Amino acid sequence: MNYWLFKTEPDVFGIEHLRKDKVAPWDGVRNYTARNFLRDDVKVGDEVLIYHSSCKITGIAGIATVTKAGYPDPAQFNPESDYYDPKATQDTPRWFCVDVAFKEQFSAVLPLKTIKTTEALSEMVLLKQSRLSVSPVTKSEFQTILKLITR
């Protein structure tokens, strides 16, 4: 079982939306490194930290569980979608998504500032590759975060 961190803008789709929907496709990822993780490495049962970016309090807002491994993101085929990609075809899809289920919403977001100042989290990929929206998390990082959050 592996651990991940998925970034999202809560104004578009945050932990609050996932809590209401219960299960949702994690779609719209349009970066090759992140795509490769979704396509090849994210598996059913993996745990996902949901990170809120570009908002008032940026940081980790909750946890989700993967319920369906990588499959072609349907939005790439839809000309009406913001995520439409004219170069993608059904036979050669370019972008992938996974399905996630809501697991937990923290009573307070664990702020980026805390992550930055916690020694045990100083090697997080989140901090090293600031623009990567799907990144691996180690078991010890995940456990450290569970100790820091407010339930």
Place this chain on the structure above:
DNA sequence: GCCAACGTTGGC
């Protein structure tokens, strides 16, 4: 394959 120009992300 290099690299300049350009576009996007995301913290502040």
Place this chain on the structure above:
DNA sequence: GCCAACGTTGGC
């Protein structure tokens, strides 16, 4: 809204 960092595109 600014801007640094980084990813992508396209000419050569």
